[in-house]
Amino acid sequence: MDEQQQTGELSFEAALARLEEIVRLLERGEAPLDKSIELYQEGDRLKRHCEARLKDAQARIEQIAFAGDGSPKGLKPFDAD
Template sequence: MSSSETEVSFEQAMEQLERIVGQLESGDVPLEKAIELYQEGVRLSHLCGLKLEQVEKKIEMLVEGSAGVVRKPFQPALDDKGNSVE
């Protein structure tokens, strides 16, 4: 990941991604431009995923235990099939 990618906030990346999706859904984009937009969308999606992973690693839950307050790493919720729930 380049330094310019790390400077883009999650919110900015999501806004750019939403604009790209809107353009692609409109259907008024020439094929070559649609391919460029798709590639940029995939890059932004990957960037957002990485940023979410970084944040997830920082989250800690405080759990009251018998020995007092214990820090426990954040565990995402799972559905009945064991898949992460967003």
């Protein structure tokens, strides 16, 4: 199984935890250059994975729509604006 498949199978929480770990490792600056590059690439994959999971979750969120008298009238798609 390649790294992208492994990343794709991670939950959002697991991917975020690994990304945070990578950031800490890179911030310490103790890893050799080649390892730092590998960590950066893995972090980039994890970042894109987390962004995609958030976008998917946002698309599935619905808000309750209210009528003029304040009574619920149904659901509408989430609008971040």
